[in-house]
Amino acid sequence: MHALHCCCCYSHQFIIYSSSFFLLTQKSVTEMRPDEFGIEEQVTVIRPAPVEAYSREHVFVPPVLAKWLRPHQREGVQFLYDCVQGLKDFKGAGALLADDMGLGKTLQSVALIYTLLKTGITANKLPTCQRIIVVCPCSLVKNWENEFVKWLGVGAVKALAIAEADRKTVEKNLDIFVKTKMFNVLICSYECLRAHVGRLTKFKDCCDLLVCDEAHRLKNSENQTSRALNSLPVKRRVLLTGTPMQNDLQEFYAMVDFTNPGILGTPEGFRRNTLFPILRGREPHASEAQKRKMMQIQNDMSTTVNDFILRRVNTLNAEHLPPKLVQVVCCNLTDIQQNMYQHLVSSKDMQHVLDGKQVNCLASIQMLMKLCNHPSLVVEDEKQGHSKSSKRAAASKQIKYSDEDKEPTAAPGSAEIAKFLPYVAGGGGGRGNFALVHPEWSGKMFVLYRLMKEMRRPGNGNDKIVIVSNYTQTLDLIGRMCRENSWGFCRLDGSVTMKKRQKMVDEFNDPSTPLVAFLLSSKAGGWYVCCKPSWL
Numbered sequence: 387m388h389a390l391h392c393c394c395c396y397s398h399q400f401i402i403y404s405s406s407f408f409l410l411t412q413k414s415v416t417e418m419r420p421d422e423f424g425i426e427e428q429v430t431v432i433r434p435a436p437v438e439a440y441s442r443e444h445v446f447v448p449p450v451l452a453k454w455l456r457p458h459q460r461e462g463v464q465f466l467y468d469c470v471q472g473l474k475d476f477k478g479a480g481a482l483l484a485d486d487m488g489l490g491k492t493l494q495s496v497a498l499i500y501t502l503l504k505t506g507i508t509a510n511k512l513p514t515c516q517r518i519i520v521v522c523p524c525s526l527v528k529n530w531e532n533e534f535v536k537w538l539g540v541g542a543v544k545a546l547a548i549a550e551a552d553r554k555t556v557e558k559n560l561d562i563f564v565k566t567k568m569f570n571v572l573i574c575s576y577e578c579l580r581a582h583v584g585r586l587t588k589f590k591d592c593c594d595l596l597v598c599d600e601a602h603r604l605k606n607s608e609n610q611t612s613r614a615l616n617s618l619p620v621k622r623r624v625l626l627t628g629t630p631m632q633n634d635l636q637e638f639y640a641m642v643d644f645t646n647p648g649i650l651g652t653p654e655g656f657r658r659n660t661l662f663p664i665l666r667g668r669e670p671h672a673s674e675a676q677k678r679k680m681m682q683i684q685n686d687m688s689t690t691v692n693d694f695i696l697r698r699v700n701t702l703n704a705e706h707l708p709p710k711l712v713q714v715v716c717c718n719l720t721d722i723q724q725n726m727y728q729h730l731v732s733s734k735d736m737q738h739v740l741d742g743k744q745v746n747c748l749a750s751i752q753m754l755m756k757l758c759n760h761p762s763l764v765v766e767d768e769k770q771g772h773s774k775s776s777k778r779a780a781a782s783k784q785i786k787y788s789d790e791d792k793e794p795t796a797a798p799g800s801a802e803i804a805k806f807l808p809y810v811a812g813g814g815g816g817r818g819n820f821a822l823v824h825p826e827w828s829g830k831m832f833v834l835y836r837l838m839k840e841m842r843r844p845g846n847g848n849d850k851i852v853i854v855s856n857y858t859q860t861l862d863l864i865g866r867m868c869r870e871n872s873w874g875f876c877r878l879d880g881s882v883t884m885k886k887r888q889k890m891v892d893e894f895n896d897p898s899t900p901l902v903a904f905l906l907s908s909k910a911g912g913w914y915v916c917c918k919p920s921w922l
Contacts, residue, residue: 416429416430445507446505447497447501448501448504450538451493451497451500451537454537455493455494458489458702459490459493459497462491463501465483465696466483466494466498467501467502470624471514474693476646476690478645478647478694479623480621480622480623480624480694481623481624481696482627482642482645482696483627483696484627484629484696485628486628486698486700489702491599492530493533493537495597496537499520499595500543502595503515503516503518503543503570514594515622516594517564517592517593517594518572518594518595518596519593519595519618520571520599521576521598521599522573522575522576522599522600523575523600524550524575524578524884525884526600527573527575528885529888530545530547530573531545531547543570543571545570545572545573546562546572547574548572549575549884549885550884550885560572563592564589576603579611579615583615583618587617587619593619593620595622595623596620596623596624597626598625598626604640605638607644607653612640616644623644623645625644635660636657636661639653639660642691642695650690659683660683663683664680664683664684667680717829720826720829722761723757723828723829726803726806727757730753730757730764730803756860758830759830759855759857760830761807762821763859763863810822831863834864835867837851838902839871842902850904851903852903852904853905853906854906854908856908861877864903865905868903874899874900874902874903875903875904876894876903877906878890878891878906879907880907
C-alpha cells in the first residue's frame with residue numbers, strides 16, 4: 387500500500403490510500419503445470435511485481451504547492467494522480483479535467499507534474515516521471531513557463547519553453563530535451579509538436595506524461611494534430627478543457643478515445659452501439675423502447691467516463707472571491723447618430739439591401755454597428771471608399787489580371803454621410819487620425835469617457851479598465867481619447883507578437899505603472915474574451 391498526502395494549511399491532511407500492484411511492469415513466466423488430466427504441460431503465466439518492489443513510504447504533494455491548494459483543487463490533484471497512476475477501476479492512465487475557467491486547472495496540473503517529478507512509489511524511490519510534455523496554444527507557452535516560476539520559484543522545475551523560434555533552433559531544443567537530462571518539462575505549441583513530432587517518437591522514453599491544454603482542439607481524431615499527439619509513446623495523458631462536450635457525441639468520443647484509447651470501443655463499434663441508438667432515441671417520433679434504450683446507453687457511458695472525467699462549475703469559487711457585479715448599460719443614440727441612422731436606413735441603397743437586391747449586406751450591418759460606436763467611424767469609411775474609387779478611376783487603363791486587384795467599396799448608403807457631423811472651428815470636423823474624438827457625439831463613447839474620468843478623479847482609488855472591441859477602428863478612437871486626456875494605455879491586437887503580449891499584461895497589472903486602460907481586440911488569437919460582439 388502507498389499513500390499520497392497533500393500537506394496544507396488546513397486542519398486536516400489530504401490522503402489517498404490505494405493499491406499499487408498495477409503500476410510496476412508485470413512479468414511473463416513460463417512454467418510446467420498439470421492439465422485437467424494430470425499431464426504436465428508448459429504454460430505462460432503473468433506474475434505481478436513482488437511486494438518488496440514497492441516503497442512502504444507515503445507519497446506527499448510537496449508543501450510548496452500543497453499550501454496554496456483550495457479544497458476543490460486538492461480533490462482535483464487526487465483525481466488526476468489516481469488516474470495517471472492506474473489506481474482507478476478502468477483500463478487506462480488518462481484523465482480529462484473539465485473544470486470551468488477560474489477554478490485553477492493550471493495550478494492543479496502544476497501540482498501533479500511537480501509531484502510526479504519529485505516522488506515515486508517504487509522501493510528505489512525513483513521519480514514516477516522523468517520527462518513531461520505540456521502542449522498548449524502558441525499564445526500560452528510563456529504563460530505556462532511563468533506558472534511554474536510563480537508557484538515553485540525559479541529553477542525548481544527545469545522547463546524548456548519553445549515559442550516563436552526558427553526551425554533549426556526548435557530541432558536543437560527538442561534534441562536536447564530527449565537526449566539529455568537538462569530539462570524535465572517541455573512546453574510547446576500544438577503546431578510545433580505537429581511539425582516536429584518525429585524527433586520525439588524516435589525515443590521510447592521521450593515522454594512519461596502528456597498534458598494537453600485547451601484540449602478541445604482534439605475533438606477531431608482525423609486531423610494532423612491529433613494524429614501527431616497520438617503517435618507519442620505515452621499512456622499517462624491529462625487533457626484540460628472547459629468545454630469537454632457540446633452537442634456532438636462523435637467529437638466527445640474522439641477526446642475520450644485520445645485520453646484512454648479503446649475505452650469506448652472502436653469508432654465503428656461506438657457509432658453502431660452508442661451513437662446511432664442515442665440519436666434514434668432523441669427523435670420526436672421515437673418509440674418508448676428506443677427512448678429506454680437511449681437512457682440505458684447514456685447511463686452506461688456516463689458511468690464509464692466519469693471514472694476519468696472531472697468537471698466542476700465556477701460556483702465553487704464563490705466563497706473565495708468578492709461578489710461579482712455585472713451591469714448592462716443601454717446607451718441612447720445622440721441626435722447626430724439618430725440623424726445618420728435615419729439617413730442610412732432610408733437611403734435607396736439600403737432599401738436595395740432590405741429588398742435582397744444588394745449582395746453587400748454584411749458591410750451595411752457593420753456600418754450601422756460602427757455608427758452606434760461613434761459617427762466618425764462611418765465618416766472615415768465613407769471617405770476611404772471615395773478615395774479608393776478615385777484611385778480606381780485614375781488607374782482604369784491598367785490591366786487587371788485577377789479579382790485580387792479589386793479594391794473594396796464603401797458600404798451602400800454611406801454617400802454624403804459626413805454632412806451630419808457638426809462644424810468644428812479650425813477645420814477637421816472630427817475627420818482624420820489627428821482630429822479630436824468628441825465623445826459627446828456618441829452615446830456609448832460619452833458614457834465611457836465620463837466613467838474613465840470619474841475613475842481617475844483623485845480619491846477614487848485610481849482603478850484601471852479593460853476595454854474590449856471587435857473593431858480595431860474603435861480601439862483607434864479610444865486610444866486617441868486616452869491621449870487627449872493623458873490617460874496611459876496599452877493595446878493588444880493581432881499585430882502584437884506573442885513575445886510582447888505577456889510583457890504587456892504584466893506591465894498593465896503593475897500598480898506602479900501609469901497605464902489606465904488596456905485596449906483589447908476580441909480577434910487577438912489565443913485570448914479569451916466574453917463581451918458583446920459589437921463593443922464593450
